[in-house]
Amino acid sequence: MDVLESLPQQLVYGLALGSVYAMIALGYSMVYGVLEFINFSHGEVFMVGAFASLLTLTALTGIGGVVSWGPVLLLLMLLAAMVASGALGVAVERLAYRPLRRSSRLAPLISAIGVSLILQNIVMLLQVRFQGDSRPQFVAAGEVVPAGGWDVLGVRISHTAGLVFGVSIVLMLALGALVTRSSLGRSMRATAQDPEVAGLMGINVSGVITRTFLIGSGLAGAAGCLVALYYTQIDYTMGFSAGIKAFAAAVLGGIGSIRGAMAGGLVLGVTEAFAATFMSAAYKDLIAFALLVLVLAIRPAGLLGRKTLERV
């Protein structure tokens, strides 16, 4: 296959990867927008979502095949992942971040790193407890989405890749509408602009923060479910690297901006895919990080970030 010929195909792989990054990046971005705080445990929330969807799949197909129709399975998996991750995100905020809101800037960051370790190891220990080891789990994606794909002008798009695009676009559009149209969105934007004034205007700032975590974590959970189906393999450490990449994507697009997070995710995904093709795949992470450092050195507010950006 000629390298240039493979370009559109690589674009597809990159976009699928990128939309996953984008969905996780949104969580970082929203939380940062409201609290100016890097939620380091966000990657682990995503990982828990992936495991929740796998458990749902196993439970539903395992017991005599209670549900076997793909779309219903998918819907239930997505729901389980979003609920589990959303609830977890809110719980983490309550227990580990809220008590630290008045302390030094480093304290919540360290706490988040601690939460990250705790979540990883709880999942690992549960795996060991119930199945004897903590190795990667394989996901029977074939039960949910039939194997194969579409052939569009010589470009192969697998069903799972299509699913990742479709669901992530729907969810991101929904989020966009929520933030710009609803009253919740208005209070979120107000809090992001200025927490104190927002509080004076009668907005329940703590409530807004809780809901921000709920939505951001729910999206990460959905991403976890999609990734479980697309990668067909999940493990308890997956949140770390996905988290770092998504974080990079969020900063790339200008942290605190929703459109920025989406753009950053897609740019990073496509860059990685192209780097894997045209250079050594060994250097794909290097390209991603070098791009990040360069962008920040030249344009510290990110690609789409502006000094006075509407946040969230």
Added chain:
Amino acid sequence: MVANTGTGSRATTHPRHRHRRRLAGVGLAVAAVALAGTACASRDTTTGVADGDLAIGVGVPLSGPYARAGRETVNAVKIAVAEINESGGIDGRKVKVLEGDDQGEPQTGQSVAQKFCDDDAVVAVIGHYNSGVTIPASDVYQRCGLAQVSPLSSNPEVTSRGLENIFRIGARDDYMGPALATYLATKTDLTRIGTIDDQSSYGVGLVDQFTAKAEQAGLDIIKSAAIKAGDKDFRAVLGSFPDETQVIYFGGYPADAALLAQQAREVGLDVLLAGGDGLYDPDLLKGGTAVEGTLLTASAGNPTDDAQAFLDAYRADYGQPSGYGLLEYNAARLVLQALADVDDLSRDAVVDAIGAITYEPVEGGAPIEFDDQGDNANAQVHIFTVADGAFDEAAVLNPDEFR
């Protein structure tokens, strides 16, 4: 500027006095904790082996990503040691198994090694698992003259650095890669080969050795690539391989291999996966139909009926062992045989006894004997293929066939 310095420090003079008193307290606390820490460490090493018992140290990863492999080694050694204790021990002395968790990290491995070295009851060590840990740990063992038998660390450097006290049972990477290249060249008509390594010490070494032999044997290496171990999306990398690729030789671990096989199908590559002993693992089989036909090498064959007693004992306590449980069990028996051979149980004598040993594996086959470097001179390479979701032994190669 000068004035600045003056006022600045005068302002801090008063707090500094308070500061100093607090610091003295901190210093004392630090000292107390440090001493408590060392005291605890000392208690560990002395209470572990009382009343003249002997101990075999097992240094393996018991937490972290390789914990399962390490646990299997400990289990296999425990079975062998329990057997010898039931039959009266070594010269009437009971043998204990000391576990040391190296976490798969070099520095922790050296700490574990030091702990074994300091413990006079330890007469030999079995371990470690990762070559990247075995090598730095062997420097520590060398200093205290302790014999180290590594069942599986396959990097050539483990034995090639001229240390007297290290021995290896399994086949080296420079056997594994060339053996599979030889098999491809002589037993199949597959010639257009791609390679992928996972950037680990193990994976890179394996692919390098494979590539050298493959080119020499007339195979055509048409593309080499790398992935990052633990990544999940290899589509972009696989998409960059030419369509005519027939085999992808992968240096890495089984979970990644299973994903590679599945995603190769998804991107439309019709290739056979091949790899080293890392793939001889149930995780590979989870790749389902995509891994059917995968070729791999291993240091041990499928356990035969002769090893039934071991398999029964293992299953009774720990469940089903992987193919390596038997090899590790043999390693432990080999060490115990050496201990029975020596008179004075000094560390030097144990090293010499292991070096001179001829050990008959429980499952039969060629005896284990060590060459000058400490490698098993009769290490065979078993070629497996995946058929109907199970490992099927396709061939056994002796060192002279591929070296």
Added chain:
Amino acid sequence: MTTLAPSPPVETEPARRASSPDAASRRTAAKQVGVLVAVCLLVILAAPSDYSVRIATLVLVYAALAMGLNVVVGLAGLLDLGFIAFFGVGAYTYALLASDLHDIHLNFWVLLPVGMLVAAMLGVLVGLPALRTHGDYLAIVTLGFGEIVFILLVNLDRPVNITNGPQGVLGIDLPSIGGWEVGKEGVFLGAFGLTPTMQFFVLATLYVAAVMYCALRLRDARLGRAWRAMRESEAATSSCGVSIVRAKMSAFVFGASVAGGAGVLTAAWYGSVFPDSFLFSESIKVLAMVVLGGIGSVWGALAGALMLVLMPELLREFDQYRLLIFGLVLVLVMRLRPQGLFGSRSPGIRAPGTLGNRIRRRLRRPTDRGGRS
């Protein structure tokens, strides 16, 4: 009566010292370093086994790292998440220039400053974007740098073999003084013998003592005050005529060179280096030491290193619960004592990050946000 004659100098001595703040600072620093060295001496006398000395050496290496990072994060307030990269660069500098890999065998005492210099140059490189970025953005830039260094260490084995890639560098030379190699055979001072492990412990003690002295002196010096002022308010600091560029750069360079030197020492001690030892999780470990011990406190950094190195050693029996406990400790310490175990409750440290302050800051400068300031 005989005491009368020498009494005037005794009285004037403290007065003269107090008149020179620099001398006072020097004296307190020397005293504190003396305490450290005394404790280390106790350890080596009381240590029951080489194993405990090895663990103590590990504590010292991490203490040096934590003291270096403490200057960057604690004093200058610059969050560095890729700090372990400097350690790695130092370690590889020694590994590549004193081993069989390239058949170069330079002396340890030559390479110690070289390793520090190479790490310091990388520090300047990291510091450049740091001049323009801020707070959490700086965190990601440094994290990115850390990852880049790691990827380079893994991949610079082809097309030309520089680092030997993931295989690491083996057979690294022992440091030598004159004809005698540290860590080779026992050294006897009278009846008292030093095992190879103890010799490295002595080396590490000397290094940490030097680092500690510099850290304590710098904290009280003009530069240290500039760092602390910058941490509280960059704008105010720079309007007082302090060069922010120089202050930031010097913080990065100091932290980097300390880590680089520790890397040289560690490479010589281990005898082998592997890229895997310089992962992000190690950066986090050092950061956790700084924060746990108390941000900005030199002794706190040492205490943090002591706790986080000893904890896994003492809890080794818990095997798989270790990391879980580690995480719980981080969360609980932050919740119950955010200034760290040995940090002071200085309001200055706590102020810049609180929500209330951030709000006030914004009110003062309404157009100023989004990473720049």
